[in-house]
Amino acid sequence: MAISKSLTSPERGNLSDYSGKGLLSIADLPPGEIWHLIQSAIKMKQGDKKEYLKGQAVALLFEKPSLRTRVSFDIAMWQLGGHAIYLSPSEVGLGRREQIPDVARTLSRYVDGIVARTFSHQTLELLASYATVPVINALSDQEHPCQALGDFLTIYEKKGRLKGLNFAFIGDGNNVASSLVLTAARLGVNFSIASPSGYQLQRKILLKAREFASHSEARIFCTPEPHLAVKEADVVYTDVWASMGQEAEAENRRLAFANYQVDAQLLSLAASDALFMHPLPAHHGEEVAVGLIEHPQAAVFDQAENRLHIQKAILVELIGAR
Numbered sequence: 526m527a528i529s530k531s532l533t534s535p536e537r538g539n540l541s542d543y544s545g546k547g548l549l550s551i552a553d554l555p556p557g558e559i560w561h562l563i564q565s566a567i568k569m570k571q572g573d574k575k576e577y578l579k580g581q582a583v584a585l586l587f588e589k590p591s592l593r594t595r596v597s598f599d600i601a602m603w604q605l606g607g608h609a610i611y612l613s614p615s616e617v618g619l620g621r622r623e624q625i626p627d628v629a630r631t632l633s634r635y636v637d638g639i640v641a642r643t644f645s646h647q648t649l650e651l652l653a654s655y656a657t658v659p660v661i662n663a664l665s666d667q668e669h670p671c672q673a674l675g676d677f678l679t680i681y682e683k684k685g686r687l688k689g690l691n692f693a694f695i696g697d698g699n700n701v702a703s704s705l706v707l708t709a710a711r712l713g714v715n716f717s718i719a720s721p722s723g724y725q726l727q728r729k730i731l732l733k734a735r736e737f738a739s740h741s742e743a744r745i746f747c748t749p750e751p752h753l754a755v756k757e758a759d760v761v762y763t764d765v766w767a768s769m770g771q772e773a774e775a776e777n778r779r780l781a782f783a784n785y786q787v788d789a790q791l792l793s794l795a796a797s798d799a800l801f802m803h804p805l806p807a808h809h810g811e812e813v814a815v816g817l818i819e820h821p822q823a824a825v826f827d828q829a830e831n832r833l834h835i836q837k838a839i840l841v842e843l844i845g846a847r
């Protein structure tokens with residue numbers, strides 16, 4: 526039985542609305558389910574050693590490199606009594622050696638879930654539409670939902686609450702920023718983002734976030750000015766200027782983002798106990814000043830650890846009931 530079945534929360538949505546469909550976007554999760562995943566992850570972290578996924582397996586289908594996501598999903602399955610099979614970018618040749626619908630249907634005959642990291646979000650959607658097992662987004666060009674959920678677990682642990690906190694994102698309106706703004710808007714966390722012209726959040730993400738915020742009373746603020754975004758922030762967050770797949774744009778992006786580095790001075794303009802967060806990998810000296818990761822307010826390795834706990838909760842939720 527999935528752990529979700531034994532836990533209740535007044536804020537939970539209806540599980541049957543999405544259970545078994547996987548997790549491609551934070552928009553798939555009602556606020557109650559996000560809370561449930563956070564609570565479930567805390568229980569896992571506190572030492573719940575039950576093998577909820579004994580005898581079950583997932584495929585880790587990756588088109589891009591990874592350290593945290595690959596290792597944390599593999600260890601998560603092992604700790605839950607199940608098994609993970611890693612499929613590297615070169616061996617499957619998704620859409621080249623073999624068509625995506627055929628990969629989805631073949632893997633569905635072997636495993637109970639597919640954890641996929643893709644260049645295009647459409648690849649994930651196509652995989653999910655043909656797979657008969659849940660597909661979990663392990664990062665696409667659109668979103669990184671497992672990262673955002675682990676990050677809000679980290680913030681909740683450190684601050685003891687989420688609703689009403691102020692979150693500031695400095696930099697590219699990328700996949701990580703998109704999942705973060707959607708999670709914040711779902712949970713009533715105020716979200717400010719400072720990005721240079723041409724690198725803001727996608728309009729469709731912003732519209733969706735504003736729709737969620739209208740229910741949660743979160744405020745969403747977009748500005749080109751980092752110092753305005755971090756005012757009264759409880760969290761200051763940044764990510765790389767050029768994401769995986771954008772390597773050819775790296776030089777242009779370095780110029781566009783030159784004034785968007787998070788350093789100790791910018792952090793000092795936020796609340797005195799603001800967290801500094803980064804999903805890693807970091808480019809020290811670009812989006813994050815050299816040494817900031819060692820700052821007493823930095824929470825980056827807690828974020829990395831919490832990927833394991835939140836993903837255990839996600840796996841149990843989506844795959845445990847199968």
Ligand code: CP
Pocket residue numbers: 590591592593594595664672804805806
């Ligand atoms: N933060 C994150 O997803 O790291 P990896 O790319 O190493 O998996």
Ligand code: NVA
Pocket residue numbers: 664699700701764765767768769804805806
């Ligand atoms: N935005 C980054 C996140 C890496 C975890 C990328 O997509 O490369």
